[in-house]
Structure formats: structure tokens, C-alpha cells
């Protein structure tokens with residue numbers, strides 16, 4: 001089943017995520033992102049990429065329904081490592097990737113968006129890492145990428161409260177580059193991707209490689225620790241309670257076990 005499609009417009013590739021109802025990032029969809037990027041990397045006609053979501057949201061995060069198929073924390077840690085690897089490929093991709101975010105980019109959806117080089121948002125979009133609401137923590141490098149963008153204090157507030165930022169506030173905090181009324185977002189994002197695609201692919205690749213040096217060895221150690229702790233919290237009773245509460249559409253009752 002293909003949840004991603006792409007079309008070429010000039011020297012840009014426009015990727016659409018289409019997995020109703022919420023573009024939740026299933027294991028399969030995350031693999032598809034990696035595979036499609038491998039394909040696009042070889043396509044010399046494509047010099048810049050735009051990724052956006054079909055339907056109501058950019059992406060509401062990892063597929064919480066699939067979490068119930070996972071038996072133990074170790075498997076959950078592997079799920080995190082796999083997502084981290086694909087999103088690292090996104091951030092290291094030799095051609096610029098813009099995320100156009102409407103509706104919501106939550107959890108893994110925001111982690112995907114944060115691994116893109118540029119984020120354009122609709123003013124009313126919701127951007128957040130609400131995993132603690134599920135008794136979990138982010139697992140696709142969100143604990144490391146969010147503070148790089150918004151600072152540690154704001155990242156702590158967003159993690160601890162699970163409250164998302166509006167698109168407007170995401171720009172204020174440096175999480176997004178620019179905000180537009182939702183009906184203009186795609187058009188504005190397409191204008192930007194075409195502007196970037198007109199640049200030298202050699203210079204773009206060099207600029208991306210240089211931007212990666214802002215990631216210190218601590219970033220990679222933090223990402224490794226995140227995957228470990230992602231599995232650890234999954235094994236707690238609170239982790240099960242949070243996931244069940246979401247699926248049963250009720251508030252979780254966390255006991256600290």
C-alpha cells in the first residue's frame with residue numbers, strides 16, 4: 001500500500017502523505033519515506049523537495065493503534081531507532097526539503113517536520129510533542145531537535161504540558177520559518193521550493209553538509225538515549241494506560257507504576 005506519492009514540478013518534487021484519517025506514521029509509511037528519498041536522490045532533475053499532507057493534518061504522529069501490536073520495550077526502542085534513522089536521512093538529504101504543515105504536526109509528525117530543512121506552517125496549525133499525554137516520550141529524535149529550535153525552557157514546557165504551539169507562535173519561537181493563512185500555504189511553499197530549486201545543486205548540497213556540523217556528538221548520544229528510554233517508558237503501566245486511554249477516547253489515569 002503506497003501512502004506517499006510524488007509529482008515533479010520543474011526541478012522540484014512535491015511529496016504528498018496520504019494515509020487517512022490523520023496521516024499517522026505507520027512503520028510502513030516511515031519505510032516508504034526512506035525508500036522514496038533513495039529514489040529521489042538518484043533523480044538529477046529534482047533539486048528541491050516539498051512534503052505536505054493530504055486531508056485534515058500534516059501528520060498526527062506515530063500510529064498509536066500500531067503500538068498495541070508491540071510486545072515489549074526492546075521492540076519499542078527498535079521502532080524509535082528505525083524512525084530516527086529515516087529522519088536523520090531526511091535532515092542529511094543532499095537536496096533541501098521543505099515541510100508545509102497545515103492542521104497538525106504532532107509527535108512523530110512534528111519530528112518528521114523538524115528533520116526537514118525548512119518548515120512553513122498555516123497560522124492555525126498545531127505543532128507539538130504530546131507523547132507525555134500518552135505516558136510515553138518522543139522517540140524519533142524530538143527530545144534533541146526541539147530544544148535546538150526553541151531552546152530548552154520552551155521545549156520543556158511543550159513536553160511537560162503536551163500543549164502544542166499554533167503556527168503563528170511556532171514562528172515566534174523559531175520552530176517554523178513562516179506562517180500563512182491555510183488556503184495560501186501550499187502555493188507559498190511551492191513558490192519557495194521553486195526558488196530553491198533554481199540554485200546550484202552543488203552549492204545546496206555543500207550548504208546542507210555544513211549545517212549538519214551544528215549537531216554535536218551530544219546530539220547523537222541524546223538520540224541513542226532517547227530510543228532506550230522510549231522502550232523503558234513503554235514497559236511501564238502508565239505507558240499502557242496512556243495508549244489505551246487514547247484508543248478508548250478517555251483521559252489517562254497515571255499512577256507512577
Ligand SMILES: C/C=C/C(=O)SCCNC(=O)CCNC(=O)[C@H](O)C(C)(C)COP(=O)(O)OP(=O)(O)OC[C@H]1O[C@@H](n2cnc3c(N)ncnc32)[C@H](O)[C@@H]1OP(=O)(O)O
Pocket residue numbers: 021022024057060061062063064065080083104106107108109130131134137138139140
Ligand atoms: C515516536 C513517536 C511517537 C508518537 O508520535 S506518539 C503519537 C503522538 N501524537 C498524538 O498523541 C496525537 C494524537 N491525536 C490527537 O491528539 C487528535 O487525534 C488530533 C488533535 C490529531 C485530532 O483531533 P480531532 O480533530 O478531535 O480528531 P480525532 O477524532 O481525535 O482523530 C481523527 C481520527 O484520527 C485518528 N488518529 C489521530 N491521531 C492518531 C495517531 N497518532 N495514531 C493513530 N490514529 C490517530 C483518531 O483515532 C481518529 O480515528 P477514528 O475516527 O477511527 O476514531
